[in-house]
Amino acid sequence: MVVVDLLLFMPLSLLSAVIVADTDNAQGLLFAVPAVAQVIWSQIYILPLAMRRRYPQSAALTFVALCMLHMIFGPSLMLTDAVALVMLYSVIVYGDPRNTRAFIALSFVMALLATMAITSSYTIGSLLSPSDDGNSWLGYKSCSTASRSIVTLPCLLDVSDNVSAVLILFFVCLICVVIMAFWQRARMYTVRMMKERNASLEARQREEAHIAALAERRRIARDMHDVVAHTLSTIIVQSDAGRYAGSHDIAIAKSTMQTIHHESDTALRDMRRLLGIFEDAGGQSSESVTDSKDSEKESSRSGSEQLAAAPDAAGNPHFDDALALIQEHDRIPLNPAIVHRIDGTPEPNELSDEASTAAYRVLQESLSNINKYAGRNAKVWVDEQWSSTGLQLNIRDDGLGAKSSEDGHQAGFGLMGMKERVQSLGGSVRSGPLPTGGFEVQAVIPFATRQQDRTTRNSDSPADAALKTRVPAMLQRLRSKPFDQAPSAAGKRFNRIERMSQWSERHYTLIDTMIMLLTIILGIWSTALWTPLITLSDLLPVTESSAPVSAAMVILVTVPPLSFRRRFPQSCAAIIVIASTLQLLCIPDIFIVNMLALFFLHAVILLGPVKRIRWAIVTAFGMCVLLGIKLFVATYWGYPTLILSLFKAPLLNSDSTDSLSASLTFAFVIGLGTMALCGATIASALWTRTKGTNALVLREREEALRQEEEQQRLLATSMERDRIGNAIQHEVTSTLKAVKQKAADGLNTLEQCLDNPDTDNTLDAQESFAAIGKEGRLALAHMRRLLRILRESRSDGDLGTTEGNAAAGGKGSSGDTAGLELSPAPTLEEQLRHISKV
Numbered sequence: 050m051v052v053v054d055l056l057l058f059m060p061l062s063l064l065s066a067v068i069v070a071d072t073d074n075a076q077g078l079l080f081a082v083p084a085v086a087q088v089i090w091s092q093i094y095i096l097p098l099a100m101r102r103r104y105p106q107s108a109a110l111t112f113v114a115l116c117m118l119h120m121i122f123g124p125s126l127m128l129t130d131a132v133a134l135v136m137l138y139s140v141i142v143y144g145d146p147r148n149t150r151a152f153i154a155l156s157f158v159m160a161l162l163a164t165m166a167i168t169s170s171y172t173i174g175s176l177l178s179p180s181d182d183g184n185s186w187l188g189y190k191s192c193s194t195a196s197r198s199i200v201t202l203p204c205l206l207d208v209s210d211n212v213s214a215v216l217i218l219f220f221v222c223l224i225c226v227v228i229m230a231f232w233q234r235a236r237m238y239t240v241r242m243m244k245e246r247n248a249s250l251e252a253r254q255r256e257e258a259h260i261a262a263l264a265e266r267r268r269i270a271r272d273m274h275d276v277v278a279h280t281l282s283t284i285i286v287q288s289d290a291g292r293y294a295g296s297h298d299i300a301i302a303k304s305t306m307q308t309i310h311h312e313s314d315t316a317l318r319d320m321r322r323l324l325g326i327f328e329d330a331g332g333q334s335s336e337s338v339t340d341s342k343d344s345e346k347e348s349s350r351s352g353s354e355q356l357a358a359a360p361d362a363a364g365n366p367h368f369d370d371a372l373a374l375i376q377e378h379d380r381i382p383l384n385p386a387i388v389h390r391i392d393g394t395p396e397p398n399e400l401s402d403e404a405s406t407a408a409y410r411v412l413q414e415s416l417s418n419i420n421k422y423a424g425r426n427a428k429v430w431v432d433e434q435w436s437s438t439g440l441q442l443n444i445r446d447d448g449l450g451a452k453s454s455e456d457g458h459q460a461g462f463g464l465m466g467m468k469e470r471v472q473s474l475g476g477s478v479r480s481g482p483l484p485t486g487g488f489e490v491q492a493v494i495p496f497a498t499r500q501q502d503r504t505t506r507n508s509d510s511p512a513d514a515a516l517k518t519r520v521p522a523m524l525q526r527l528r529s530k531p532f533d534q535a536p537s538a539a540g541k542r543f544n545r546i547e548r549m550s551q552w553s554e555r556h557y558t559l560i561d562t563m564i565m566l567l568t569i570i571l572g573i574w575s576t577a578l579w580t581p582l583i584t585l586s587d588l589l590p591v592t593e594s595s596a597p598v599s600a601a602m603v604i605l606v607t608v609p610p611l612s613f614r615r616r617f618p619q620s621c622a623a624i625i626v627i628a629s630t631l632q633l634l635c636i637p638d639i640f641i642v643n644m645l646a647l648f649f650l651h652a653v654i655l656l657g658p659v660k661r662i663r664w665a666i667v668t669a670f671g672m673c674v675l676l677g678i679k680l681f682v683a684t685y686w687g688y689p690t691l692i693l694s695l696f697k698a699p700l701l702n703s704d705s706t707d708s709l710s711a712s713l714t715f716a717f718v719i720g721l722g723t724m725a726l727c728g729a730t731i732a733s734a735l736w737t738r739t740k741g742t743n744a745l746v747l748r749e750r751e752e753a754l755r756q757e758e759e760q761q762r763l764l765a766t767s768m769e770r771d772r773i774g775n776a777i778q779h780e781v782t783s784t785l786k787a788v789k790q791k792a793a794d795g796l797n798t799l800e801q802c803l804d805n806p807d808t809d810n811t812l813d814a815q816e817s818f819a820a821i822g823k824e825g826r827l828a829l830a831h832m833r834r835l836l837r838i839l840r841e842s843r844s845d846g847d848l849g850t851t852e853g854n855a856a857a858g859g860k861g862s863s864g865d866t867a868g869l870e871l872s873p874a875p876t877l878e879e880q881l882r883h884i885s886k887v
Contacts, residue, residue: 061129062092068128076170080177082124090123095132101139109140109152116159125163125170133159134226141230142237146538153227160219168212228546235547236554236744238535243747246533250754254761261762262769271466277785279463280316281829282417284309284788288822291814302814303799309821310792313785368397368408368440375431378416385419385427385446393435400440401497407470408442408494411478414463415444415490423448423488439476439496445489450482467492529558529616532748554744558616565611572604572642583639583680583719599636603628607642614652615745619661622653629672633679637689646672647730654734656745662735669727677720685712784828791821 076082082090094115097108116133133156140152169176291305375387397405412431419429427448434441468478471492480490534551537543543551553560581600606628610621625646632643653665679691688694737743741750795817802814 061098062095076126077124077175078121078166078170080175087124087127090119091127091129094119094127094129097136098132101136102143105140105143106145106148106152109136109144112136113155113159116163120163120166125167130163134222137223138226138230138233141227142234146234146541153223156223157220160223161216164212164216164219167215168208172208172211231544231546232550234538235535235543235550238538239551239554239744240742240747242533242535243744243751244741247747247751247754250751250758254754254758257758258761258765261765265766265769267469271469277316277319277832279413279417280312280785281788281825281832282421283312285822285825285829286420287312288818288825291818291821299799299802299814302818303796303803306792306795306799306817310789310796313789313792317782317785317789365402365406366409366413367402367405368400368412369405371409371412371433374409374412374416378420385423385429385448387416387429387431389431389433391433391435393433395433395435396496399496400494401474403470404439404474404476404494404497407467407474407476408440408492410470411442411467411490411492411494412444414467418463418488419444419446419448427487440494442492442494443489445483445487447485447487450486450488464490527558527613527616529556530745530748531555532744532751534744557745558613561615562612565608568611568645569604569608572608580641581638599638600640600642603632603636603640604642607645611645611648614649615656618649618652618656619658622649622657622665625649626668626672630675633672633675634691637683639676647726650727651730651734654731655738655743656749666731669731670724673720673723673727676723677716680719681712681716684715685709784831788821788824788828791817791824795821 094112097112097115100108112133119127137152137156141149144152287305287309291302291309372389375389379387400408416429419427423429423446427446429444429446432443434443464478464480467480467490471478471494474494476492476494478490478492480488482488532555534555538547607625610624614621629643629646632639650665650669654662657665682688682691682694686694738746741747795814798817799814
């Protein structure tokens, strides 16, 4: 800012020195001031301009002091006195808003003092240097008297008129500057606020990517618990039940073993969906195909004993399958009995996909915990309460409750993941032991849409609903894009002028429409719009009828897009390019209204996409070249339009044509002048865009930053998912495949038992179930350690302790920039060894 002000100060200083040096002695309050002294005063007087934006208040006070000195000891009126308006504008716009009123009052006081000094020096004369003829009254015949003590009434009237005129001129100038300053200050604070927000967006991109990676970590941990840990818990319970069934009923034991096999197979498929791994370019690997075939074989063997959940296209189960989940739970031996009650009209379709999956996972996790911790002979109640706002799900038991933790186990990540799922949807989860024994989980899950919206949607026909949706959407699209504005100036509420400035900035499309209508009205009233800048229609036979019609067509196409030049800059610029091209080809004259094309060029350069700026510049200069060609063809060959030159013989050396050199000179000068205007417009737009002083430019920048931020989040999420997937691929698949293999071996043993009923193989069956249970418990313990790593370690692979991560707040160290990088993490084996040491 200081450099720009200095660059403005230097030419103004030279200009004032050149102008003042050629003037005669100037009148001062005390004595006449020669030209040299005037030059010195003018240079000193404009010195504060250099600091008007860096130190506005100090510069303004310095200027006031210099003004007092020059009114007393220097000339009463100088060319550089106009700098006072600039200083007042600067101190209002850039100074402290709390001191604005004081500076405005000071400016009016100085205007009054300046009026008195000017009137005194140019009416009475300098007090210490009387005029040569001894007459000290100057400028008025009514005051021509040899005695100063005699003042006539006409003289007083003339002097008072002069004072009033000067004072009114000063006050009008000050009021205009104050209004302009307030108008600009409101916009400046909005621009400043938007710049700070954009800078904040740029600064937090790394942090947002880091947070996205952490969120993806927690999502994977939550889903891994729901998919793998739940499966392992079910396998353990079923293996214990299978050991009992193996000694009494081989058929039930076989059914239980088939369920174990299917559970592990389903968990493997869910892990592929969760991590997005094991897929080749064709979308499915050979391993996936093999497992799918095994799943089909298993499906033919187990029949209705498959998993209860029916996943959607994304692989997530829905609450529609809650009843099947409860029935599957009841089929497992030794599981607590469930009492299922429904209150209200079930509307599972009104739940969003995420809400439906969350409700299913809440029920699944609650039943899994009941199987593990409620104890034997416990009863379970599952209550669904459907209302107009959503679903309330209560799962409680009368089991051990708080006593279940006496064996030393701690709460895992199931309840944590359950709360995270539901809270992200705007619901809530409460869980805990009951005073009378047992445990209760209560979840409130809202609907995806309001009941009123659903009623309206059901009452309207599809055509009416589409019309009600599209019309407001079209009207909303035509309106100005909303953006946030500064609520106050440094804590001080905006005045009416500033609020009006914000209103006009916010409703820029309406302002442009008003400008367009005013342009049409003034153009029709003054006939300025259709006044030709370059007249070529006299080359046609019928000039009187063609010129007004052509002008009307140009006006109808060129002026209306002014309303949307800032809302749709590219579309409006394209309309003007097409219209201008057709005009240059088909219409003889160039009208004043064509100058409006510069506004569209400025808008598309300022507000259009960066990648289109080059094409806009090339198109603008191309239109200038086409204008030069049109002028050359018209002046040399006599064709008023380019279209005629394509279909008629040349009219060379006709009476209406010029020489080759004159035609080339005329076309070159006009084309080059048009290029200069376009170049100045482009430079102005690029300067404003680069400086970032336009709220619409900053809004577009903010939207681009938010889109980039979202892309960075997705990238960080994908990187974290890929890294975790590659790391735990062996861990998870080897665990589940081991359980699956033991289940397959157990099935072979049980089939041998069924094929040879005379042979007592119950001991082998019990050992198979025991091996599966042991493998499942080891795998579950290992899985919990993996979940702990995913929940508590940072995404940058830091192997800090749980306490260290808690102290970091889950965001890493604030002072370590490298800590936010998504660098490759240590392997899970290394993390497991570290956790075991801790």
